């Protein structure tokens with residue numbers, strides 16, 4: 060490609076609205092442009108990279124025995140009503156009505172459509188197992204689209220769905236996909252980690268997320284320093300030090316204006332871990348739908364909201380308002396579990412503890428000497444706290460670390476939660492009707508492009524690995540002489556004929572501008588054609604950011620081929 064004819068508009072400065080490095084660089088280097096909130100154009104260079112990522116995903120999925128198909132983006136409401144998700148999915152599902160008054164949505168995921176297809180084509184256990192996948196645009200009306208391709212509203216996903224006659228077959232495919240994902244992310248050159256994940260409101264028996272480790276990641280991952288244990292903090296378990304506490308009788312104490320756990324602990328000269336923080340939530344979904352529930356944790360812990368959602372089999376929770384707190388007998392700022400009229404859940408670490416301090420549900424008052432096991436007959440315990448760095452690993456006891464991660468893939472053993480309502484049935488070995496068991500497996504293809512840039516960049520721009528770069532070689536013509544352009548053109552065609560992807564910077568720009576752009580774009584090998592070199596029959600070849608090397612004109616191809624290591628084939 061000749062740069063003078065190519066749409067690759069680079070920007071000198073960081074765009075004001077870009078916060079993370081991948082967003083800044085993909086905009087600056089001319090890979091993407093924003094159309095509207097969470098919706099992007101992939102410019103020619105962006106598309107080249109996207110296609111390379113897709114191809115790696117495709118090759119590995121095919122190698123694993125999955126079959127590619129393509130489903131539509133528009134999905135009729137009937138299918139979602141059948142799976143009971145039309146109401147449940149919430150505002151991320153973009154619903155609309157067509158001219159015939161028919162309700163549809165833009166697909167955020169494709170369980171309904173694939174189940175509908177398979178339910179009509181599946182007859183016998185002999186057709187199973189079967190794994191079908193697509194690489195396609197999804198739409199989710201995300202509440203906070205941000206970070207460019209990282210969290211878009213329209214984005215590209217590889218989604219695969221497997222169907223099985225029994226659990227054993229599902230487990231085997233789950234492992235197959237798990238290994239396939241490891242191969243994909245390795246080929247993409249990423250530092251990644253599979254982590255145990257929450258199975259969420261969907262249910263299902265097993266779930267792992269694959270995270271690319273990066274500071275800009277939206278997820279927090281707990282991983283052990285001594286063993287393989289790694290889990291999203293949404294479900295990570297861990298042990299912590301628990302203060303001994305002194306047994307005593309429950310006593311009311313004045314704590315004027317002390318509302319935070321720290322203030323109360325300081326005022327009472329107590330360990331903040333001995334305080335019981337009581338948080339009240341309004342619950343949506345599940346058996347507590349519409350009710351207020353109290354969650355109690357230690358004063359120096361944070362509540363992990365997803366754990367509470369899971370313990371209550373809810374779909375979402377929201378902090379209760381002052382009126383709602385009052386209605387269940389609480390006093391904002393001084394809420395404690397004793398005397399509340401709502402359901403109360405206590406964190407496991409509060410079990411068998413004595414001498415606890417809690418709000419008294421009276422202004423400027425707390426109680427001391429609380430022993431939940433002794434004083435509260437109907438207490439329920441659950442793991443509600445968020446794992447902290449330094450906690451004990453649940454598997455081996457060593458210290459747990461926390462890292463930020465970008466979720467790039469997700470594998471999920473679903474069971475029959477979709478196939479049951481969607482009636483994906485087949486005749487089993489015994490000749491009886493049976494419901495297929497399912498797995499689903501997603502990869503954020505467009506998010507991956509951002510994730511690679513998060514890990515592969517330097518002060519001059521993007522540093523693509525060879526196999527993902529939009530062009531492997533940039534020919535940079537330095538002078539403006541006809542002989543320089545002619546020589547460059549000859550080299551350009553020679554490289555194209557050899558199957559090398561090359562961007563020839565034939566623009567009438569200063570050399571400094573050309574170098575800057577080639578570095579910003581992250582092109583791995585630069586071939587510099589200057590008038591002086593040509594007089595001596597040489598050009599300069601260098602890998603991005605490395606020293607130059609002079610190469611004779613008739614040795615360019617072998618020199619490049621050795622640098623490319625045969626990867627251009």
Ligand code: ATP
Nearest residue numbers: 208209210211214216466467468469501502503506
């Ligand atoms: P997240 O927690 O990041 O919202 P999710 O759990 O909703 O992700 P899945 O439904 O498992 O995601 O989708 C499969 C994959 O699609 C994810 O692992 C992620 O890589 C990608 N993905 C999900 N939402 C987005 C988005 N808004 N923009 C870009 N990629 C996304």
Ligand code: MG
Nearest residue numbers: 151199201210
């Ligand atoms: Mg999501």
